[in-house]
């Protein structure tokens with residue numbers, strides 16, 4: 257259960273949830289009732305949370321609710337027929353994913369029967385009581401709106417949804433074992449890896465832990481639909497996590513999405529998994545394959561690494577070197593003069609090499625902007641560059657790479673492969689490439 261300080265974190269939100277409860281009890285012929293319900297089901301809950309809880313608090317507890325469009329998009333990826341499905345969202349927030357699932361569930365003849373049935377099919381947990389209460393209430397609002405009904409409820413709102421409750425989603429067993437579908441937009445904050453974890457060490461994103469815990473607890477055949485931070489799809493350091501997921505589940509769909517929403521400036525992707533009968537022992541397939549038919553990549557012809565100088569951290573000790581950083585390096589050119597020098601005790605790069613700027617966004621004109629560096633002495637390179645040193649030591653191989661980086665094919669490859677702001681060594685090394 258959450259600690260006391262956690263329980264109080266969203267106290268300011270309780271007034272909004274109380275308003276939702278009143279709305280759920282109002283007769284529907286009151287002026288603009290359905291408009292207000294529509295607002296409550298589409299974005300208002302999230303906007304209200306932003307109003308009462310500072311970003312720091314929302315980040316600390318990973319409280320970012322999924323908008324209507326993204327929730328609907330995720331739910332559409334289900335294959336199972338809905339009438340018998342049982343959905344479980346282990347970190348349900350104010351229920352956006354459950355609301356999206358409920359929009360697709362059939363109605364019974366009468367409102368109380370529908371609620372009774374939805375109560376069996378919809379389950380969720382969250383550590384914050386305000387969210388849990390809000391989630392149940394929004395489901396009642398949706399049912400009333402769809403029925404267009406003022407029928408009296410025969411139970412309390414909580415009584416209709418006994419499986420939506422305040423609890424830690426990471427330790428549930430029964431709710432996972434009865435689910436046919438697990439829906440997840442887990443917290444993206446960092447936490448220490450669970451004891452004995454084989455696929456990650458140190459501080460890792462909670463989203464990674466949520467997925468593995470959920471898969472380990474789900475029964476074979478359970479379908480999992482998740483919204484996850486892009487780094488889990490494309491980060492080279494997340495390979496062990498991806499392999500563990502592939503052992504536990506068939507990876508049915510990986511869909512890059514883009515920025516989660518304007519308030520949470522993080523790239524996400526959608527993942528659809530099917531829990532395996534037994535863990536796979538064969539080598540997992542890589543999650544990302546190039547559409548281009550070439551086995552040769554930048555990594556086949558270059559040593560690829562990140563520049564080693566961290567300017568404000570590294571002491572200015574060691575030998576003097578020509579020094580490059582993004583403000584002084586011309587793009588798409590050959591750099592032969594070096595206006596700046598600094599002492600650097602770590603690795604300096606012998607030229608020729610290609611320096612690629614790491615900052616890069618999907619949709620930029622060029623995802624990987626390069627410069628061929630030609631210098632008689634080894635060069636100290638700031639860590640905002642990825643350095644590609646040709647294995648054959650040839651400046652022509654560097655020029656061929658610079659031409660290749662300017663192509664639309666490379667832009668599309670990188671857009672597909674990595675949607676984070678920073679290019680990774682893994683993504684650059686995987687660019688299909690053959691010197692002409």
Ligand SMILES: C[S@@+](CC[C@H](N)C(=O)[O-])C[C@H]1O[C@@H](n2cnc3c(N)ncnc32)[C@H](O)[C@@H]1O
Pocket residue numbers: 317318319320321322345346347348349350351352353381382383384387423424425426440441442443444
């Ligand atoms: C990113 S929000 C998503 C909420 C909801 N699934 C959605 O898509 O709108 C993550 C939620 O996880 C909750 N949470 C964090 N740790 C949790 C845990 N251990 N068990 C259950 N919920 C948790 C947070 O309170 C937050 O509401």
